[in-house]
Amino acid sequence: MSAAAVLAWQGIRGACLALPVLAAAVLAGAMIGETSLAPDLVLSVLANKLAGAGLPVDPVDQGIIWSYRLPRALVAAACGAALAVAGVVLQALLRNALADPYILGISAGASTGAVAVTIAGLGGGALSLSFGAFNGALLAFGFVAILARAAGAGGNRAAAAQIVLAGIAGSQLFNALTAFIIAKSANADQARGIMFWLMGNLSGVRWPDVWLAVPLALAGWMICRFHARALDAFTFGSDSAASLGIPVRRVQVVLIFATALMTAVMVSIVGSIGFVGLVIPHAARFLVGPGHRRLMPAAALTGAVFLIAADIVSRIIIPGQVLPIGVVTALIGAPSFAVILVRGQRTAR
Amino acid sequence: MRIEARNLSFSVRGKTLLQDVSLAVQPGETLALVGPNGSGKSTLMRLLSGLAKPSHGEVLLEDQPLARLTRREIAQRIAIVEQQADTAERITAQSVVELGRTPWLSALKPWSSEDTQLVDKALHTVEMEGFARREWATLSGGERQRLHIARALAQRPGLLLLDEPTNHLDIHHQLSILNCIRNLQVTTVVALHDLNQALTCDRVAVLSHGRLVACGAPSQALAPETVSEIFGIQARWVQDAEGAGPFLSFQLA
């Protein structure tokens, strides 16, 4: 078999394993909610919308499925996959088991951008919350990147620690700014609304968000998957990676920017959803081991399914009320993480 | 593979760690690098492997400036085992050695049975076949050291740089690793603290305070006067009663 054929074969085999699971999760996302809808109803709606089948379906049900639940499930999947992959990449690059996509200051910056637009009235109402969040995220990341560079993270040794420290400093600063703006300008209702957004919220998601989130998650995943072997080479640090032929600086820059961009976009669509980027990589590692060629797809799939499930739970757990999805991810994530930690410890020896 | 250092100097933040070091290692030769702690052995290794750029001078690999090769091209020619390299990843012994194949793999040249063979062979060379499935965290210091050496061997380099490869090793594995690298057809530079082990190499280079103070045949470079002065001890030759070559004996001055 030629090398290209091997690659294509691996890709097809991976897709055959992952796609049915993903499709089932999205289907569940479309079925379950305050009103439960049968799977054949969901499939009929899909046939109508995608193939123009013209099957008889109640227009209300069709509206719920097509305009609300499907985009929601798809964005949840994209977001879960992107955050999980970003977590995998950052944990490997920074050689820190506690690294997650928000360690680059991104979620803190996004919150500041969001409150600057919605509460402080930046842009005079012409700017959307997600636009503010996206710019805030990039601004904070820029600040952290410059700070890390100035602190000497350009060199190889200790670079990882500098980035983590710069990220913490950046997060503190931007969180303080957010608190300042809220304290100065927000009324109680606004403060409540923004807190809701800060904990992650998928209820505003519509199709345009799908067209942004899904291609971005796919592109980000492909870039990261392409660097899987390079990430393996970071096992013993960046010097060791360099001695194995990895262009360390280029890989670091490409991957950190890719993860920063993925995270910034996801946060601007759904708010900051904690725990996924931290916990899913560890869970996936527990399932398939630390090798990045298997870890990358496993983390993406686990992240996607996990976030769809969390979204379902957030919609049905309190009847008539939607819980912020970040609350659910933390409530499920923290105990499962504890289980993984304890069991991982037991099998270690 | 021939490597040459020309007038290498290296300084960080105004502090000179290495000054005007010139030496050449011929194809197939094993050069021992000795010197007190902080004399610049590891620094010289990093310069020879291209991990650090010299402030002055240049490194030539097969008469080509090292600076002109890409990281990948260097890694296909030079393997280095650093003095310390640890990980918290729960990676298996086998995967550690497999990392050595990284410079030879690409998207279009994926892992093949040849790579598997080279990894198995390297594991065999360091007598670690039985540990292939073990996790890194469960291995002893010497076992980890031997895996790093196997990883470097799996890289199939023309030049092998080993920074104190025998620390952590028991005497059996010290002798077998040294024997193995002497028998390899690969040019080797090895930093050693055991001067009697350095005596068994083809040539010895002695570093002190970042300068090369002696370089040549082991018995000349490690003459008791040089050793005594540099390490601040008293050294003398001792004849082996069984008729093997003389060795160095030391006591505090």
Ligand SMILES: Nc1ncnc2c1ncn2[C@@H]1O[C@H](COP(=O)(O)OP(=O)(O)OP(=O)(O)O)[C@@H](O)[C@H]1O
């Ligand atoms: N980044 C740095 N900044 C300042 N000084 C440094 C730096 N790196 C190394 N040094 C100093 O350079 C000197 C040479 O270090 P090097 O690691 O090359 O010594 P060595 O000969 O390998 O010693 P050892 O036998 O202990 O391994 C030491 O005095 C060390 O403290």
Ligand SMILES: [Mg+2]
């Ligand atoms: Mg050293």
